[in-house]
Amino acid sequence: MxxxxxxxxxxxxxxxxxxxxxxLQFWNDPHISKSMLEAHLDQTHDRASRRTAEIEKTVSHLTYSGFLKTGDRVLDLGCGPGLYSSRLCLEGVRVTGIDISRRSIDYARTQAEKEGLDIDYICADFFSIEYEETFDAVLQAYGEICTFSDEKRNILLSLIHRALKDRGFFIFDVSTRMxxxxxxxxxxxxxxxxxxxxxxxxxxxxxxxxxxxxxxxxxxxxxxxxxxxxxxxxxxxxDYSLETISKILEKNGFKVEQVWNSLSGESYREGGDWIAVAARKVQTDKEMNWK
Ligand SMILES: C[S@@+](CC[C@H](N)C(=O)[O-])C[C@H]1O[C@@H](n2cnc3c(N)ncnc32)[C@H](O)[C@@H]1O
Known part of the structure; x- marks a missing residue:
């Protein structure tokens, strides 16, 4: 018909x-969320999450390079089915994973129980987080920040800034026009x-x-x-360039510490499809004036 x-x-x-x-009903639509979870786990493409080998390489790179350390408290923002959270937990990182998709969080919790991993998974909108100086690092993998308008992105950056301990890292990636x-x-x-x-x-x-x-x-x-x-x-x-994302981070109280072409540590060169960033929390001028 x-x-x-x-x-x-x-x-x-x-x-x-x-x-x-x-x-608006996208992440929690009963059918779409099921398709999305299947897409996250599918190893034949990387439309929802990157493939396992790349995720493992990313976790190795971020821990080996010392940006995420054993015992650190890390917030995985938009953790999906916990593909990074679970691997970080195995490296001794204390992980909190937040995602708006009930189905992804349920899957992540079930997997953590099966594998005996102590991960705090929370089903919530990350625009509602109220953490203050709690985390050594915030990870947001796979270009999530690109999906927001400038206004919403800046709100999210301020929530992340507040959630981080002094000099903590915000680690994320953005796509480029390329x-x-x-x-x-x-x-x-x-x-x-x-x-x-x-x-x-x-x-x-x-x-x-x-x-x-x-x-x-x-x-x-x-x-x-x-x-x-x-x-x-x-x-x-x-999409962003290194120049535009660096300026935005600076305005929002972060200093770019290191960039790569991928979260798995590919050396940075101009003209890549992705820019991965480790940005350190610095005090904003406003905060400096309060003290
Ligand atoms: C591109 S996927 C990446 C998932 C995961 N980081 C990965 O790479 O496997 C984006 C994730 O962000 C979640 N998400 C989108 N908007 C959100 C929001 N406002 N609050 C919490 N999670 C959100 C989605 O449910 C989805 O799991």
Missing amino acids: LHNLFPSIFSQTSKPPLFEPGE LRMREGLQNRWYASEGGFWRPGRHLVLEEGFDYPENNTWLNQYIVADDDGTVKTYRLWLH
Whole structure:
């Protein structure tokens, strides 16, 4: 019964204003969260999480290089199914993992129980964290910071800054325009009898929009159900250069300590798809004036 959908689809195909949200029920939609968990664990692609070998390399690199040490308290922000948290715990790091996806947190907890790992997994929105000077490091892997507008990103940076102990590290990665240009804009549609978005029959119209003046990109998915319901999902991606991310960090009370082309420690060169950063918490001018 995929009929009479055109008016509702057409109303959603125009280029939206920057960072206008799409359907809010994404991470905890019963079907999508199941597909997402499968994607996190799938070793044939790295669309939701990086593959196991790369995650293991990252944990080795961050512990070997001394950015994360045995006994450190580390906050894994947007931990998903705990792929980094569990490996860090095995290295003697005391980990708290936060994720908004109930399904991912349930999986992470079950795995930790099975493996006898003492990890504090919390299902919450990381914009609601209220930690103060608690963690030696905050890890946010796989470009999560790129998904936020400047305003929301700065709020998150201030929450991370507050959560860190003095001189603690914020370790994360951002994508660059290079990745975006290489991947290109997707413009396609397909009909499915069941897949990532829905368990039953549906149509997907995928469209990419570029906002070059803001270094931002939108992947938009319009999903039309058999019963005529149309929902629009949006994945916003703000890319950075070393210069732009360094300035933002500086304004938000961080000093870039080291950069790489990947969290697994690939040496930095300009023109890479990713920039991984270890930024140290420094006191902001405002804090200096309080003391
Ligand atoms: C790209 S995935 C990366 C997951 C994990 N860091 C990894 O690399 O395996 C982003 C994760 O952030 C979580 N997330 C997104 N927005 C969030 C929010 N506001 N609060 C907490 N978690 C959030 C998602 O549920 C998802 O697990």
